[in-house]
Amino acid sequence: MSAGSKPKPAPKIGRPRAFDRDTALLAAMRIFWAQGYEGTSIQDLVGVMGVNKPSLYSTFGCKEDIFREAVDLYDRVEGLATSRSLSDASTAREAVETMLRSNARAYTVDEGPRGCMIVLSSLLGAPENESVRAFLADNRLDGETILRDRLSQGIAEGDLSASADVGQLAAFYTTVLEGLSIQARDGASEQKLHLIIDAAMLAWPAG
Incomplete structure:
Protein backbone atom coordinates (compact mmCIF):
# COMPACT_ATOMS: atom_id res chain seq x y z
CA MET A 1 0.00 0.00 0.00
CA SER A 2 1.46 3.35 -1.05
CA ALA A 3 2.16 6.09 1.44
CA GLY A 4 -0.85 8.23 2.15
CA SER A 5 -3.36 5.82 0.66
CA LYS A 6 -6.37 4.92 2.80
CA PRO A 7 -6.98 1.31 3.74
CA LYS A 8 -10.04 -0.24 2.16
CA PRO A 9 -12.86 -1.01 4.60
CA ALA A 10 -13.27 -4.64 5.50
CA PRO A 11 -16.05 -6.34 3.58
CA LYS A 12 -19.28 -6.87 5.53
CA ILE A 13 -20.01 -10.42 6.50
CA GLY A 14 -23.44 -11.61 5.49
CA ARG A 15 -26.25 -9.67 3.88
CA PRO A 16 -28.47 -7.64 6.21
CA ARG A 17 -32.18 -8.32 5.99
CA ALA A 18 -34.11 -5.52 4.35
CA PHE A 19 -37.26 -6.27 6.32
CA ASP A 20 -38.49 -6.89 9.85
CA ARG A 21 -39.55 -10.50 10.31
CA ASP A 22 -42.27 -9.78 12.89
CA THR A 23 -43.82 -7.05 10.76
CA ALA A 24 -43.76 -9.33 7.72
CA LEU A 25 -45.43 -12.16 9.63
CA LEU A 26 -48.14 -9.80 10.90
CA ALA A 27 -48.84 -8.78 7.31
CA ALA A 28 -49.07 -12.45 6.33
CA MET A 29 -51.50 -13.11 9.17
CA ARG A 30 -53.77 -10.31 8.02
CA ILE A 31 -53.92 -11.42 4.41
CA PHE A 32 -54.57 -15.05 5.35
CA TRP A 33 -57.29 -13.77 7.69
CA ALA A 34 -58.88 -11.70 4.93
CA GLN A 35 -58.52 -14.15 2.03
CA GLY A 36 -58.20 -17.58 3.62
CA TYR A 37 -55.47 -20.13 3.00
CA GLU A 38 -56.50 -21.20 -0.47
CA GLY A 39 -57.36 -17.65 -1.52
CA THR A 40 -53.87 -16.38 -0.69
CA SER A 41 -51.09 -16.95 -3.21
CA ILE A 42 -47.34 -16.79 -2.75
CA GLN A 43 -47.37 -13.65 -4.86
CA ASP A 44 -49.91 -12.10 -2.47
CA LEU A 45 -47.54 -12.90 0.40
CA VAL A 46 -44.57 -11.44 -1.43
CA GLY A 47 -46.55 -8.26 -2.01
CA VAL A 48 -47.71 -7.67 1.57
CA MET A 49 -44.66 -8.99 3.40
CA GLY A 50 -42.19 -6.76 1.59
CA VAL A 51 -39.81 -9.54 0.57
CA ASN A 52 -38.88 -11.12 -2.72
CA LYS A 53 -39.70 -14.76 -3.31
CA PRO A 54 -36.22 -16.19 -2.56
CA SER A 55 -36.04 -14.26 0.71
CA LEU A 56 -39.54 -15.37 1.65
CA TYR A 57 -38.68 -19.03 1.15
CA SER A 58 -35.30 -18.79 2.90
CA THR A 59 -36.72 -16.94 5.91
CA PHE A 60 -40.15 -18.52 6.39
CA GLY A 61 -40.30 -21.65 4.26
CA CYS A 62 -43.22 -22.63 2.05
CA LYS A 63 -46.74 -21.17 2.10
CA GLU A 64 -47.95 -23.74 4.62
CA ASP A 65 -45.04 -22.96 6.96
CA ILE A 66 -45.91 -19.26 6.80
CA PHE A 67 -49.57 -20.03 7.46
CA ARG A 68 -48.79 -22.14 10.52
CA GLU A 69 -46.68 -19.32 11.96
CA ALA A 70 -49.45 -16.86 11.16
CA VAL A 71 -52.00 -19.01 13.00
CA ASP A 72 -49.69 -19.18 16.02
CA LEU A 73 -49.42 -15.38 15.96
CA TYR A 74 -53.20 -15.08 15.67
CA ASP A 75 -53.67 -17.36 18.68
CA ARG A 76 -51.28 -15.27 20.75
CA VAL A 77 -52.70 -11.88 19.75
Whole structure:
Protein backbone atom coordinates (compact mmCIF):
# COMPACT_ATOMS: atom_id res chain seq x y z
CA MET A 1 0.00 0.00 0.00
CA SER A 2 1.46 3.35 -1.05
CA ALA A 3 2.16 6.09 1.44
CA GLY A 4 -0.85 8.23 2.15
CA SER A 5 -3.36 5.82 0.66
CA LYS A 6 -6.37 4.92 2.80
CA PRO A 7 -6.98 1.31 3.74
CA LYS A 8 -10.04 -0.24 2.16
CA PRO A 9 -12.86 -1.01 4.60
CA ALA A 10 -13.27 -4.64 5.50
CA PRO A 11 -16.05 -6.34 3.58
CA LYS A 12 -19.28 -6.87 5.53
CA ILE A 13 -20.01 -10.42 6.50
CA GLY A 14 -23.44 -11.61 5.49
CA ARG A 15 -26.25 -9.67 3.88
CA PRO A 16 -28.47 -7.64 6.21
CA ARG A 17 -32.18 -8.32 5.99
CA ALA A 18 -34.11 -5.52 4.35
CA PHE A 19 -37.26 -6.27 6.32
CA ASP A 20 -38.49 -6.89 9.85
CA ARG A 21 -39.55 -10.50 10.31
CA ASP A 22 -42.27 -9.78 12.89
CA THR A 23 -43.82 -7.05 10.76
CA ALA A 24 -43.76 -9.33 7.72
CA LEU A 25 -45.43 -12.16 9.63
CA LEU A 26 -48.14 -9.80 10.90
CA ALA A 27 -48.84 -8.78 7.31
CA ALA A 28 -49.07 -12.45 6.33
CA MET A 29 -51.50 -13.11 9.17
CA ARG A 30 -53.77 -10.31 8.02
CA ILE A 31 -53.92 -11.42 4.41
CA PHE A 32 -54.57 -15.05 5.35
CA TRP A 33 -57.29 -13.77 7.69
CA ALA A 34 -58.88 -11.70 4.93
CA GLN A 35 -58.52 -14.15 2.03
CA GLY A 36 -58.20 -17.58 3.62
CA TYR A 37 -55.47 -20.13 3.00
CA GLU A 38 -56.50 -21.20 -0.47
CA GLY A 39 -57.36 -17.65 -1.52
CA THR A 40 -53.87 -16.38 -0.69
CA SER A 41 -51.09 -16.95 -3.21
CA ILE A 42 -47.34 -16.79 -2.75
CA GLN A 43 -47.37 -13.65 -4.86
CA ASP A 44 -49.91 -12.10 -2.47
CA LEU A 45 -47.54 -12.90 0.40
CA VAL A 46 -44.57 -11.44 -1.43
CA GLY A 47 -46.55 -8.26 -2.01
CA VAL A 48 -47.71 -7.67 1.57
CA MET A 49 -44.66 -8.99 3.40
CA GLY A 50 -42.19 -6.76 1.59
CA VAL A 51 -39.81 -9.54 0.57
CA ASN A 52 -38.88 -11.12 -2.72
CA LYS A 53 -39.70 -14.76 -3.31
CA PRO A 54 -36.22 -16.19 -2.56
CA SER A 55 -36.04 -14.26 0.71
CA LEU A 56 -39.54 -15.37 1.65
CA TYR A 57 -38.68 -19.03 1.15
CA SER A 58 -35.30 -18.79 2.90
CA THR A 59 -36.72 -16.94 5.91
CA PHE A 60 -40.15 -18.52 6.39
CA GLY A 61 -40.30 -21.65 4.26
CA CYS A 62 -43.22 -22.63 2.05
CA LYS A 63 -46.74 -21.17 2.10
CA GLU A 64 -47.95 -23.74 4.62
CA ASP A 65 -45.04 -22.96 6.96
CA ILE A 66 -45.91 -19.26 6.80
CA PHE A 67 -49.57 -20.03 7.46
CA ARG A 68 -48.79 -22.14 10.52
CA GLU A 69 -46.68 -19.32 11.96
CA ALA A 70 -49.45 -16.86 11.16
CA VAL A 71 -52.00 -19.01 13.00
CA ASP A 72 -49.69 -19.18 16.02
CA LEU A 73 -49.42 -15.38 15.96
CA TYR A 74 -53.20 -15.08 15.67
CA ASP A 75 -53.67 -17.36 18.68
CA ARG A 76 -51.28 -15.27 20.75
CA VAL A 77 -52.70 -11.88 19.75
CA GLU A 78 -56.36 -12.32 18.84
CA GLY A 79 -56.93 -15.31 21.12
CA LEU A 80 -56.65 -13.15 24.23
CA ALA A 81 -60.41 -12.49 24.17
CA THR A 82 -61.03 -16.19 24.77
CA SER A 83 -58.19 -17.00 27.14
CA ARG A 84 -58.89 -14.04 29.42
CA SER A 85 -62.61 -14.81 29.50
CA LEU A 86 -62.00 -18.37 30.60
CA SER A 87 -59.33 -17.54 33.16
CA ASP A 88 -60.80 -14.39 34.74
CA ALA A 89 -64.46 -15.39 35.15
CA SER A 90 -65.61 -16.51 38.58
CA THR A 91 -68.06 -19.17 37.31
CA ALA A 92 -68.23 -21.51 34.36
CA ARG A 93 -71.38 -19.82 33.02
CA GLU A 94 -69.78 -16.41 33.23
CA ALA A 95 -66.69 -17.78 31.47
CA VAL A 96 -68.71 -19.12 28.54
CA GLU A 97 -70.91 -16.05 28.16
CA THR A 98 -67.99 -13.65 28.44
CA MET A 99 -66.04 -15.70 25.90
CA LEU A 100 -68.91 -15.50 23.40
CA ARG A 101 -69.63 -11.80 23.92
CA SER A 102 -66.01 -10.67 23.87
CA ASN A 103 -65.48 -12.51 20.60
CA ALA A 104 -68.71 -11.06 19.18
CA ARG A 105 -67.21 -7.61 19.75
CA ALA A 106 -63.83 -8.63 18.31
CA TYR A 107 -65.41 -10.23 15.23
CA THR A 108 -67.28 -7.06 14.26
CA VAL A 109 -64.67 -4.32 14.67
CA ASP A 110 -64.29 -1.93 11.76
CA GLU A 111 -60.51 -2.37 11.56
CA GLY A 112 -59.29 -5.52 9.88
CA PRO A 113 -61.14 -8.61 8.63
CA ARG A 114 -64.31 -9.78 10.37
CA GLY A 115 -64.65 -13.14 12.07
CA CYS A 116 -62.07 -15.65 13.23
CA MET A 117 -59.07 -16.35 11.01
CA ILE A 118 -58.87 -19.99 12.07
CA VAL A 119 -62.54 -20.77 11.46
CA LEU A 120 -62.69 -18.93 8.15
CA SER A 121 -59.42 -20.41 6.87
CA SER A 122 -60.65 -23.92 7.57
CA LEU A 123 -63.11 -23.86 4.66
CA LEU A 124 -60.72 -25.72 2.34
CA GLY A 125 -61.60 -27.81 -0.68
CA ALA A 126 -58.42 -28.81 -2.50
CA PRO A 127 -57.21 -32.33 -1.57
CA GLU A 128 -53.57 -31.18 -1.49
CA ASN A 129 -54.43 -28.95 1.48
CA GLU A 130 -55.47 -31.83 3.73
CA SER A 131 -52.52 -31.23 6.08
CA VAL A 132 -53.64 -27.62 6.58
CA ARG A 133 -57.22 -28.75 7.18
CA ALA A 134 -56.03 -31.25 9.79
CA PHE A 135 -53.83 -28.60 11.43
CA LEU A 136 -56.78 -26.21 11.77
CA ALA A 137 -59.06 -29.00 13.04
CA ASP A 138 -56.52 -29.83 15.75
CA ASN A 139 -56.30 -26.14 16.66
CA ARG A 140 -60.08 -25.89 17.09
CA LEU A 141 -60.16 -29.15 19.04
CA ASP A 142 -57.54 -27.74 21.40
CA GLY A 143 -59.85 -24.78 22.02
CA GLU A 144 -62.76 -27.10 22.72
CA THR A 145 -60.61 -29.07 25.16
CA ILE A 146 -59.66 -25.90 27.04
CA LEU A 147 -63.34 -25.00 27.31
CA ARG A 148 -64.22 -28.49 28.55
CA ASP A 149 -61.54 -28.20 31.23
CA ARG A 150 -63.03 -24.87 32.36
CA LEU A 151 -66.47 -26.48 32.59
CA SER A 152 -65.02 -29.34 34.64
CA GLN A 153 -63.54 -26.71 36.94
CA GLY A 154 -67.05 -25.31 37.33
CA ILE A 155 -68.32 -28.70 38.49
CA ALA A 156 -65.41 -29.03 40.93
CA GLU A 157 -66.12 -25.57 42.33
CA GLY A 158 -69.87 -26.19 42.60
CA ASP A 159 -71.16 -23.56 40.18
CA LEU A 160 -72.10 -26.09 37.48
CA SER A 161 -74.31 -29.11 38.11
CA ALA A 162 -72.42 -32.34 38.62
CA SER A 163 -74.81 -33.98 36.14
CA ALA A 164 -73.79 -31.61 33.33
CA ASP A 165 -72.21 -33.24 30.28
CA VAL A 166 -69.10 -31.07 29.91
CA GLY A 167 -68.14 -32.69 26.62
CA GLN A 168 -71.52 -31.92 25.09
CA LEU A 169 -71.54 -28.36 26.45
CA ALA A 170 -68.01 -27.65 25.24
CA ALA A 171 -68.85 -28.94 21.74
CA PHE A 172 -72.07 -26.92 21.65
CA TYR A 173 -70.60 -23.59 22.73
CA THR A 174 -67.56 -24.09 20.50
CA THR A 175 -69.95 -24.55 17.59
CA VAL A 176 -71.82 -21.37 18.61
CA LEU A 177 -68.53 -19.48 18.69
CA GLU A 178 -67.59 -20.72 15.23
CA GLY A 179 -71.04 -19.80 13.94
CA LEU A 180 -70.64 -16.26 15.25
CA SER A 181 -67.50 -15.98 13.13
CA ILE A 182 -69.37 -17.00 9.96
CA GLN A 183 -72.20 -14.58 10.77
CA ALA A 184 -69.72 -11.75 11.30
CA ARG A 185 -67.97 -12.42 8.00
CA ASP A 186 -71.37 -12.36 6.30
CA GLY A 187 -71.92 -8.86 7.67
CA ALA A 188 -74.00 -9.49 10.79
CA SER A 189 -74.00 -6.65 13.31
CA GLU A 190 -72.65 -7.01 16.82
CA GLN A 191 -76.24 -6.63 18.05
CA LYS A 192 -77.33 -9.66 16.01
CA LEU A 193 -74.45 -11.71 17.40
CA HIS A 194 -75.47 -10.83 20.95
CA LEU A 195 -79.04 -11.93 20.21
CA ILE A 196 -77.66 -15.29 19.06
CA ILE A 197 -75.66 -15.52 22.30
CA ASP A 198 -78.81 -14.72 24.32
CA ALA A 199 -80.48 -17.74 22.71
CA ALA A 200 -77.42 -19.95 23.21
CA MET A 201 -77.23 -19.19 26.92
CA LEU A 202 -80.81 -20.47 27.33
CA ALA A 203 -79.31 -23.92 26.80
CA TRP A 204 -77.19 -23.63 29.94
CA PRO A 205 -78.10 -26.48 32.33
CA ALA A 206 -80.28 -25.57 35.29
CA GLY A 207 -79.25 -26.21 38.85
